[in-house]
Amino acid sequence: MTIKDVATIARVSTATVSYVINGTKPVLPEKRQRVIEAIKQTGYQPNQVAKSLRTKKTNNIGVLVEDILGFSTSHIINGISEHVEQSGYNILLNDLRMLGSLFNRYDQIVQQKDKISKALSLLVFGARVDAVIYVGMFDRDISGIITDLGKPIIIAYSTAKDSHTCSVTYENEQASADAVRYLFDAGHRRIAVITGLAHTSPAQLRMRGVLSAFKDAGLVLDGALVKNGDWERETGYSCMKDLLEHEKDNLPTAVFAMNDLMAIGAMDAIRDAGLRLPEDISVMGFDNREVSRFVWPRLTTVEIDLKGIGFAAAQLAVAQLEPGSKKAKGRNIVLPSRIIPGGTVAKV
């Protein structure tokens, strides 16, 4: 079934069939009817490959994810998929499968630059996609990793200062400040912090947020109450245990863990020490991972609008592909986060 067959059946030229299908030129109602009839009759579907070759537009958006198994990735894809579908694009998915090679040292992506470039240029120069959305596994600066390929590139859940890219991330600093303020509002003053890997961008941003909340409240963060974790549950546990031992004469009334996994580890440590949660020590997490709904009591945490990040990234991509659009490069959208109240924060 080709456009030629349809043209023959409808007794018109292929051009007319094309005009009808794409609405590119006016066609007499009578002929248009014959064409529509012929299409229905034959079940004709235009060959998108031929169309792409001719128009130099694939209607595909390449989605390059660092790892499909990252907890944030499917939510982001969900957002991308929703917008992309509305606008008539398809998703060409490419998984860099970084989780296995990097474990939780996602900051070492630089070493992966080659792999990324190769995947990217295959996608773009192979003319398979019109634009690319790069989906990171956490928010950090990946400037210099993504080369300019002459097509729109949007970075989701990470940022880059490169002028040829756009990015969509979330209010990290702001959200941490909000989390701490939430604890202040519940009456907590002596607050401990369990950080993520100290040299990583989210850990630093979140710490900035913590400090600014303290500053705004006219309080000071006790340095002895800051413990460095590595994002995993185990260090949440050990950091909390440390705190319980070294600060037993003056225990914090609340602890802010920079992610849910460490928060859950901290919860375990609190209970293992025979303390009540949240009455003796309150816990606040970050990420609103699925598990946070399953621990008991449900973890109070910060939700990142992952779907929104995906959706916005897709909007940015599609917008740049519209005929009359300016490039809009260098734009950096930052989405707000929100607190999900659970049962792990008590009023004092």
Next chain:
Amino acid sequence: MTIKDVATIARVSTATVSYVINGTKPVLPEKRQRVIEAIKQTGYQPNQVAKSLRTKKTNNIGVLVEDILGFSTSHIINGISEHVEQSGYNILLNDLRMLGSLFNRYDQIVQQKDKISKALSLLVFGARVDAVIYVGMFDRDISGIITDLGKPIIIAYSTAKDSHTCSVTYENEQASADAVRYLFDAGHRRIAVITGLAHTSPAQLRMRGVLSAFKDAGLVLDGALVKNGDWERETGYSCMKDLLEHEKDNLPTAVFAMNDLMAIGAMDAIRDAGLRLPEDISVMGFDNREVSRFVWPRLTTVEIDLKGIGFAAAQLAVAQLEPGSKKAKGRNIVLPSRIIPGGTVAKV
């Protein structure tokens, strides 16, 4: 950059460039060298769209998922992506987003048939893909849902009796039987069962497995110990509560919940009743969802080889696209599952 440019630079014809790139015909070392040089020099990447048009092969595999947010989906995609990448294919992803419209009544997919057909024919007749992998959200029979489109269609994580499809699922009945046997081996005899929605395929298969394990052991399942849940955590809780009340004179020593969510609900109920877990009542789940590692003690459960399902589905798809392959339609691969020991099953 086109093949023509490369040909000009290398002072050969476009045909020769093509021969060198694809290794389709022998080329004199001298000329081949010039071509390779020109390609390196220009960074030329063949236009895949043009190639596809000419060869009628896109090297894309359509992956139609019922919902990217289903807990199994990303693991299956991970498996697909791994094999597909090895074999030089790309993934064209399409999300049917059924989770929102169906909640947990995934058995009502029939109503979605139109949406599925449309997505499928767009993918296939639009000539965007060479084959399609349909990724279900749980294992059930979806015969008649997927129409024959003249290209290979593999169903992952569901089955169909349609002769034009292949499928890859897991040993459901076998796995449940193993789970019950695991409890037998730990010395349990009085075992309760919390089922999934009773009319769904996995619930029925798992019940068959339970019964066959009992039969093999020469024991009988007490009907009063079977409670019907709906796969969600809440019914796990209420079913367990029911059991604790009505059977308080002769409590079961173990309960097999047909998924982790209900198992976790049951755990909550056991503890709320002041009983010790696993000493007083042991719990066994199914699915090995991420949360099962976070509850305390870690849930003993059954792991489905989701990545393996994806990988095998991709193998099946790619194999059928190899030049000399027979169609291999109607094949139904069934993968084994395994038990993940946790801390919720005690010896009696």
Next chain:
DNA sequence: GTGAAAGCGCTAACAT
């Protein structure tokens, strides 16, 4: 072993 040229299915400029 190599090149000329046809043609994959479509769109769009151009002619009518």
Next chain:
DNA sequence: ATGTTAGCGCTTTCAC
């Protein structure tokens, strides 16, 4: 308003 036709970038037949 509609048809004719060139051409998108590639592969592949056929002739040499």
